[in-house]
Amino acid sequence: MVSFLFNEWLSETMPRHQLLQLPALFVLGIILGSRFSKDKVIDLSWSIAIFIFIMSSFVFWMLPHSIDVAAINAWFNRVMHINMLVAGFLLVPALRHALFEIKIIFLGMWAAMITAAGIALRVFDILLCSAFTIEQQKETGLWLIIIGTGLYAFTLFVFFSGLSRK
């Protein structure tokens, strides 16, 4: 597992921790999910529950206190790894069988959340995570704004391509 091998290096700075480690684990989960849960059929209520779980997972691991503890406590760090892997693993079947409306709402709210978190990190002049520096915090904020804006554009792309399908 990439994260276990490079865990120390990834936990060294905030951008690495937030922008590399979290998404990498999530993407690993997605790859696993697309390999092993291809044919799983998930009904509407479960897919909504999974989306809420994924959103809450991201919110939780973006909280300053969670980031701090994950950076200094190995056990808590493992929980983060598993959580993000599971979130990514569940995303594929949930997305595949979700209603179009739910997909767009999920992607749109996710984009909004990441952008807002990025802006907050960017403008906040007080150190939020004692394990990192204020410069790293601002750099992370900038990248989150870029990722959030990209995700917003992706949401619109999914929306318009969904509407264009004949």
Added chain:
Amino acid sequence: MIEISATEIKKQKKLVLTWSITFLTVFPLLIILGLLMRLNQGEKISLGMDNFYVLMTLHGLGMAGILYSIAFAALWYLIGTRYAKLNTGTGYFVFFMVLAGVAGLVIATLIGKFGAGWYLLYPLPFKGTFWPTWATGLSIISLIILGIAWLIGIIHLVYALAKEFGGFSNLLGWQYIRKKEVDRELPPIVLITTVSLVPGVIAFIAGAVFLVMFLLQHFEPTLAFDPLLLKNLIFFFGHTLVNITLYCCIGWVYALLPEFTGRPWKVDKVVVYSWNATFFFILFAYFHHLYMDFVQPLPFQYAGQIASYLSAIPATAITMFGVIAQLYHSKVKWGVIPLSFLLGTAGWAIGGFSAVVDSTIAANKVLHNTLWVPAHFHTYMLGGVVLFILGFLFYLSHSKEEQEKDKMAKFGLWLFVIAVHSFIATFYRGGLRSIPRRYSDYGGIRIEYTHSTGALLAQIASVFIGLLLVGLIIMYVSIIVKLSKRKIPSAGA
């Protein structure tokens, strides 16, 4: 072409009646809040500043929310019974989510005294407040719930239409530009629904960004964001919401007016070009709300003026021309429904014109902080959107013959319209006399002329609000009597 079953139509009618009853209940209550505000400005009652802003917030958020919701519900009904299969379960889900959001806002304002105005202008909901922080939090969460509910409804409706009409470009009518002959005629209501609702998706998701930022600051009060960024996001969301409410209503005028004139109203290249212009420019028109913000980049200010003209004029001109072409020598029988649509279109045109005046930078410099602003939006909302909604409610409750013969309803409508325009005239007069807007009362203004004129106009306005309520009650009686008599409304048949 899709076949909609009688059972499905019945289900959709129940849904739209649920929305209609909610509207009929909430709307007069919100008018009473407006009456209390004008009485306070007219120095006839004393609400106190805090209560005034609480009422102003609930009046603004409530009206924007309920008018959009009923406009959307009517579109949903017309589309769901004619052009596409819509899931009534989703419709009820949206309804109950909206209800939950509205309940949250009512608690936050009336109990929590949240009074930041509908625009929540940053840093207002957090700094210099007189209400507890829980009220701010509850308002933000309620708005998020409302936004999600509306988004679900919009996406469901547009997606169903896209599946039925063979893709998004067909919904925008591009096949009329590409080909000489089209395989399947596009109903104008479908084109206008798309033009109205799709920009809503873009704006509502952007709106979620500012609401999440507000939520973050609510939990971490030491946070401070860029006020200009937040103002841009808020008005992108708010302006688009109000604008699309109006266009939703225009959609059903295109669909229903031909039933009374007996003339088809079809989509052609000109209609496609004009409404596609609206589709694009509606997204940039909100810049005109930021003319007073000197730090806003100058090109955006120019873009605001240009987009305001280009989003409003083509669609308005083409619709006015269409309405005239529908009515001229048509021998239409002037029942309450076509009358509501015609008078509503007039209100839309007058309000739209004064909105375009206000979106002109040179005029906005003088008019921006005056009563001209509430004048213009009350013209196209109360004198436009509300009349379209009333026309639709009559369409639900009355048969074609009944609406022609219902003299009481016609009397109520005329009384309402005369009172509305007289009430709005006090706002316009106030705007031209530089009476400031968003003032709880004018007692603190040292210029005696401004103080006395502001108070006098508010007193006159209160009388006309009373009259318009009387007109509304008369129409209510007519609608409720007819609705209670028929089990399944004939929908204008």
